[in-house]
Amino acid sequence: MPTYTVFSIEPPASPSQLAAYKTLRLTSLQMDPQAFVSNYAREVAFSEDVWRERLDSPYKRAIVASVRRNHDASHPTCILPSWPHSKKLEWVPNWEIYALYAMWVHPAHRGKGVGAQLVNACLEWARTNVDIKFLNEKGGDSEKVVALLVYNDNVAGRTLYSRTGFTDIEGVPAEEGERWMLARV
Numbered sequence: 001m002p003t004y005t006v007f008s009i010e011p012p013a014s015p016s017q018l019a020a021y022k023t024l025r026l027t028s029l030q031m032d033p034q035a036f037v038s039n040y041a042r043e044v045a046f047s048e049d050v051w052r053e054r055l056d057s058p059y060k061r062a063i064v065a066s067v068r069r070n071h072d073a074s075h076p077t078c079i080l081p082s083w084p085h086s087k088k089l090e091w092v093p094n095w096e097i098y099a100l101y102a103m104w105v106h107p108a109h110r111g112k113g114v115g116a117q118l119v120n121a122c123l124e125w126a127r128t129n130v131d132i133k134f135l136n137e138k139g140g141d142s143e144k145v146v147a148l149l150v151y152n153d154n155v156a157g158r159t160l161y162s163r164t165g166f167t168d169i170e171g172v173p174a175e176e177g178e179r180w181m182l183a184r185v
């Protein structure tokens with residue numbers, strides 16, 4: 001049984017980390033298109049700057065797990081942008097909302113607890129991250145939450161999220177077949 005190392009890609013990402021991340025994300029969109037709101041055709045057309053912004057933005061963090069020790073080539077991933085990036089997520093005035101997205105574990109590594117390790121690492125990053133922009137705009141009186149969108153028929157995803165502390169968000173509009181889930185951190 002392989003041992004997994006879960007780590008965050010510290011900005012600035014190296015060229016090899018950037019290339020590995022891009023390959024990983026595009027592979028996930030090809031292998032599990034039904035799981036994601038985005039799609040391969042959209043992201044394969046992204047410029048290098050868009051990929052770099054995903055990894056180097058001070059408001060986002062990519063968390064990956066690797067079966068290797070060199071922290072370059074990795075299989076599973078999730079990425080966590082913080083509040084200022086998504087107007088859509090401003091539901092409650094004093095919530096500092098982090099969005100967890102692009103969660104994926106390569107099929108060869110599923111069912112071994114890697115997904116749960118990744119989600120927990122994301123929750124920990126959100127718990128400890130200080131978002132200066134949010135603090136300046138909203139002040140200190142806020143509650144940190146992590147939110148995500150999952151399709152109703154994604155049993156693996158919904159089980160993973162409920163096992164890691166997420167519950168359905170009441171009263172937030174979602175498209176047909178989707179639901180928002182939330183964890184307080």
Ligand SMILES: CC(C)(COP(=O)(O)OP(=O)(O)OC[C@H]1O[C@@H](n2cnc3c(N)ncnc32)[C@H](O)[C@@H]1OP(=O)(O)O)[C@@H](O)C(=O)NCCC(=O)NCCS
Nearest residue numbers: 032035103104105110111112113114115116156157159160
């Ligand atoms: C969802 C996904 C990330 C889960 O990753 P994983 O590494 O297999 O998950 P884990 O092994 O950590 O399992 C976490 C929990 O979910 C459960 N689970 C995992 N896959 C499951 C499945 N297919 N059916 C039911 N439960 C499942 C596990 O039993 C475990 O629960 P437990 O703690 O009670 O044992 C993976 O299946 C995946 O990448 N799917 C395709 C992409 C996707 O759906 N992403 C989410 C988009 S919102």
